[in-house]
Amino acid sequence: MQDHRIPVFTHDEFLESYTKDPAAAPGRLEAIRRAIADIAEFHEVLPASWEDLRRVHTERHIQEVIREGLDRVASLAAGGAVMAALEGLKRPAFALIRPPGHHASADSAWGFCYYNNVAVALEHLRHLGHIETAYVLDFDLHYGDGTVNILGEKGYAAILNPQTENRLEYLRLVEHDLGAVRADIIAVSAGFDAHQLDWGGVLLTEDYHTIGALVREACTRLGIGCFAVLEGGYNHAVLGTNVRAFLLGLMGAPR
Numbered sequence: 001m002q003d004h005r006i007p008v009f010t011h012d013e014f015l016e017s018y019t020k021d022p023a024a025a026p027g028r029l030e031a032i033r034r035a036i037a038d039i040a041e042f043h044e045v046l047p048a049s050w051e052d053l054r055r056v057h058t059e060r061h062i063q064e065v066i067r068e069g070l071d072r073v074a075s076l077a078a079g080g081a082v083m084a085a086l087e088g089l090k091r092p093a094f095a096l097i098r099p100p101g102h103h104a105s106a107d108s109a110w111g112f113c114y115y116n117n118v119a120v121a122l123e124h125l126r127h128l129g130h131i132e133t134a135y136v137l138d139f140d141l142h143y144g145d146g147t148v149n150i151l152g153e154k155g156y157a158a159i160l161n162p163q164t165e166n167r168l169e170y171l172r173l174v175e176h177d178l179g180a181v182r183a184d185i186i187a188v189s190a191g192f193d194a195h196q197l198d199w200g201g202v203l204l205t206e207d208y209h210t211i212g213a214l215v216r217e218a219c220t221r222l223g224i225g226c227f228a229v230l231e232g233g234y235n236h237a238v239l240g241t242n243v244r245a246f247l248l249g250l251m252g253a254p255r
């Protein structure tokens with residue numbers, strides 16, 4: 001069985017170029033929106049609450065983000081992850097958000113990230129008693145150090161960052177790890193910069209479909225939910241197609 005449309009949580013304010021870094025580049029989110037318009041069911045996000053941010057970040061760090069003038073857009077991104085996570089309990093959902101989050105630690109951030117969107121979302125679910133354990137697949141090109149720092153310390157999440165430049169080995173790693181998952185939810189840090197025409201030069205577009213399908217398979221087997229959150233991906237010419245391929249896999253639909 002396949003889903004007809006996938007819920008996508010986003011906001012027009014993400015279209016604004018809030019900094020000069022490539023995650024904030026003009027046209028980036030538009031490219032994705034265009035590519036997934038016919039398979040997405042768009043929902044407008046609300047900002048994450050102070051309580052949500054404080055479960056993950058120090059007050060000092062939040063004040064720093066406010067001082068940089070980025071609290072509004074970063075809170076909206078974290079809020080989008082929270083909403084996708086809640087919907088993800090029922091059916092696969094995607095947060096089409098920026099700034100990304102996986103390089104944000106409790107008290108610091110780098111790599112175009114400010115708040116750790118995935119960690120904020122998982123902590124929200126845990127606080128409400130929806131989950132006790134979680135599995136995070138981070139297929140962004142870069143190692144999600146912030147997520148590992150935050151969730152590693154909390155101790156309830158297993159995290160996979162496949163780090164290999166061999167494409168087939170990469171897919172084998174993901175398949176093997178997902179095949180052994182024991183968790184109450186799967187969260188995906190979906191960065192598309194490992195693509196062959198992006199910075200990493202490793203994965204093909206069809207591989208994102210494969211990864212999405214593997215996540216869906218694991219969820220079906222375990223009877224659990226999943227959600228995905230946009231991280232990196234910088235070649236606008238292929239980014240939309242890659243997100244689309246991943247979402248179709250997640251929906252149980254052919255490419």
Ligand SMILES: [Zn+2]
Pocket residue numbers: 140141142191193231232233
């Ligand atoms: Zn990246």
